[in-house]
Amino acid sequence: MKVKILLFWWHAVAAWTWDAQDETCGICRMAFDGCCPDCKLPGDDCPLIWGACNHAFHLHCILKWVNSQTSQAHCPMCRREWQFKG
Amino acid sequence: MVDFARVQKELQECSRDIERSGIKVVPKSDANLACLLGTIPGPIGTPYEGGTFQIDISLPDAYPFEPPKMQFTTKVWHPNISSQSGAICLDILKDQWSPALTLKTALLSVQALLSAPQPDDPQDAVVAQQYLRDYQTFVGTARYWTESFAKSSSIGIDEKVKRLVEMGFPEGRARSALETVGGDENLALETLCSG
Ligand SMILES: [Zn+2]
Ligand SMILES: [Zn+2]
Ligand SMILES: [Zn+2]
Numbered sequence: 001m002k003v004k005i006l007l008f009w010w011h012a013v014a015a016w017t018w019d020a021q022d023e024t025c026g027i028c029r030m031a032f033d034g035c036c037p038d039c040k041l042p043g044d045d046c047p048l049i050w051g052a053c054n055h056a057f058h059l060h061c062i063l064k065w066v067n068s069q070t071s072q073a074h075c076p077m078c079r080r081e082w083q084f085k086g
Numbered sequence: 087m088v089d090f091a092r093v094q095k096e097l098q099e100c101s102r103d104i105e106r107s108g109i110k111v112v113p114k115s116d117a118n119l120a121c122l123l124g125t126i127p128g129p130i131g132t133p134y135e136g137g138t139f140q141i142d143i144s145l146p147d148a149y150p151f152e153p154p155k156m157q158f159t160t161k162v163w164h165p166n167i168s169s170q171s172g173a174i175c176l177d178i179l180k181d182q183w184s185p186a187l188t189l190k191t192a193l194l195s196v197q198a199l200l201s202a203p204q205p206d207d208p209q210d211a212v213v214a215q216q217y218l219r220d221y222q223t224f225v226g227t228a229r230y231w232t233e234s235f236a237k238s239s240s241i242g243i244d245e246k247v248k249r250l251v252e253m254g255f256p257e258g259r260a261r262s263a264l265e266t267v268g269g270d271e272n273l274a275l276e277t278l279c280s281g
Contacts, residue, residue, distance in 0.1 A: 076186035
């Protein structure tokens with residue numbers, strides 16, 4: 001059955017910056033200025049990636065999600081089809 | 087491997103918010119964060135009001151990339167919840183899961199399901215039939231189950247039956263009268279006297 005889900009937004013989509021302190025990845029819930037749970041140290045080797053819908057995640061986190069889906073993956077935040085922003 | 091750092095965070099966020107949401111999640115043991123127990127209050131204005139419902143949660147290895155497994159351990163009378171096993175029919179716990187959802191938001195959705203049954207997509211066919219054909223009886227039974235299984239005073243129901251039997255009513259009739267009125271002893275007595 002379907003129930004309308006209230007997604008909780010932690011951020012204003014338009015206001016993303018690299019130096020924001022309190023922004024967290026919607027998948028692992030770690031801060032964007034840190035790294036995903038699979039990486040030990042923050043830095044360039046755990047980059048952020050944006051979708052066409054303007055939602056950002058750690059690259060490693062969104063790849064895990066996309067690879068876990070047998071069909072077309074959807075953005076975890078807004079459920080639109082996930083496309084990497086070109 | 088379950089992302090335990092995230093689970094840890096979720097538990098903290100959830101307990102910080104417990105006053106407002108009434109939603110509780112606790113590990114069954116400190117040794118294993120993959121087995122948890124959730125608690126939701128029955129929504130106001132529904133036959134589940136006043137009840138406290140427990141939900142068994144187990145996290146698959148791939149959590150949060152796969153949905154948590156949730157099942158009622160408190161017996162509940164609802165078209166989308168098995169009255170036998172407590173299994174829940176809810177899309178976000180299946181193909182509509184998103185890793186941006188949390189144990190708390192999932193439990194909030196289960197609570198929303200209690201408020202808005204979907205008999206067209208049932209988990210329990212018997213309950214769904216009753217919901218569609220005889221809504222009043224459905225409400226009575228759902229309330230009776232809340233009264234009997236979801237309240238700390240639930241033990242009281244057998245006491246009530248016993249008192250009615252002592253007044254001279256057959257046990258079967260006493261029990262079904264209580265069931266029809268949602269466990270209210272005085273209303274049950276009225277029903278029995280007028281019947
Ligand atoms: Zn992440
Ligand atoms: Zn990483
Ligand atoms: Zn999105």
